[in-house]
Each structure stands twice: as C-alpha cells, then as structure tokens.
Amino acid sequence: MVRLNPYLNFKGEAREALEFYRSALGGEVEIMTYGSMPGMSDDPAEQDLVMHGQLETEHGLVLMAADTPSSMPDATPTTGVTVALTGSEADLDYVRxxxxxLSAGATDVLPFEKAPWGDHFGQLTDRYGVPWMFDVGPA
Structure with missing residues (x-):
C-alpha cells in the first residue's frame, strides 16, 4: 500500500513537537537520533537531535519529523504547506x-465550526509554525 505522510523539519524542536502532536492526536512516538546512526552528524552538539521521528496513531495517522542538522540547508515549516486532518461525521469528536x-499556543486561528457548505472546518498555525487545516464532512 502506498501512503502519503507529512514530514516536518525543525531546528532542534522535533522531539518536543512530536510529543506535543502525540498529546493532541494520541499514538506512539519512535525516535532515532543523529547519535544513534554513525556518520550522520559529527557535531557533538547534534547527537541528541532527531534524525527521524515518527508518530503513528491508532487511527492510522502517520506524522514524521526531523531536526535539520547544521550540515544541511534549513528546511523548517514554510508557507504553502499545510497539514490537513480530515474525516467523516464519525470522526467529529476526535478531530474536535x-x-x-493543537490550539494551545496557536496563531491565525479560524475556529473549528460548521461552515456554510455544511462541513465542520477550521484552521490554525501551531506553536511550532506548522499550518493545520481541519475538515469533517458527511460520510
């Protein structure tokens, strides 16, 4: 099965962000550090940074993240990329x-409420600068 999953990049906040997302979405976090993979970073200050982290929820959601090391160009969240959490009416309570x-510390919040087209819809930019969109419609 082919899957498309968001992969977020951070500057030293990937572990904290993944734990925040786990508290919001549920699931389990797995983390590999640069120090656990020989040759990935020779900088002693970067050994505990996240080389690859993954949150997988019981709902089948997968969100991946990493810290960008100093040897690579910055790839932190950018304009034009949004993480979308969508579902049907059966998912309304989970999404709400x-x-x-995710609203804790968020900016640019469009409240999650009934939209003119009938779905529940909302948006926000979380405390890490990652834009989110939420949409729950009929089955």
Missing amino acids: TAVTA
Missing part, C-alpha cells in the same frame, strides 16, 4: 479534541 489540543 485534536483541534482543541
């Missing part, structure tokens, strides 16, 4: 709970 949790 996630929106509430």
